[in-house]
Amino acid sequence: MEKGSLVMAMIWMAVLSLLLFWLPLLGPLIAGFVGGRTAGTASRGLLAAVLPAAVLCFVLIGAGSALVGLPLIGIIASASLFLVIVVQSLPLLLGAFVGGLST
Template sequence: MANDLQVRDEGSIFWGSFWMLVLSVLLFWLPGLGSLVAGVVGGKIAGGVGRAFIASIIPSIALGAILGFLIKALTGVAWVAWLAGFGIFAVAVGGAAAMVLGALIGGLLAAK
């Protein structure tokens, strides 16, 4: 029982990243503020500043990879898919500045 409590207190990068992705999709209509709120919530769930930073980058990587695979399936040209996936990843990371800032704030709130 003590191990369960210890794991829960530590936080989870996966669940922090998951909630950042879900909340940023649900709050897309609030430019900047929606990503900031998603970052704060996900950073608090992640459990620390370093974990929150990693969790805030994972949705951008996942988006680039998923869309890269979809483009490969649609075009059949690997270098086009790689280039498009990398471009989508770069745009997602650049646009996720508010999420990263929110994640750092949430990570600070989670740190004891």
């Protein structure tokens, strides 16, 4: 495992979040901590936690615009989904920050 790898940090966060879904607060916190340590720094850990949500929202902009035909609807749906994902993953962000600081 390469130290400071952003892609590996995102993979660790995703896999551990899926495996520890049954722990409401502790699961994302552990996943974020491991991903933050893998990322190497606190800023890279936070980026690894937020980047998949941003990519998902860009895909939603395209899909929403293509299905409805109005780009504004896609943008509104994407922004609301991004807000929900970021608020829901606050323990993941906190764990990524602490994990990045502890390297």
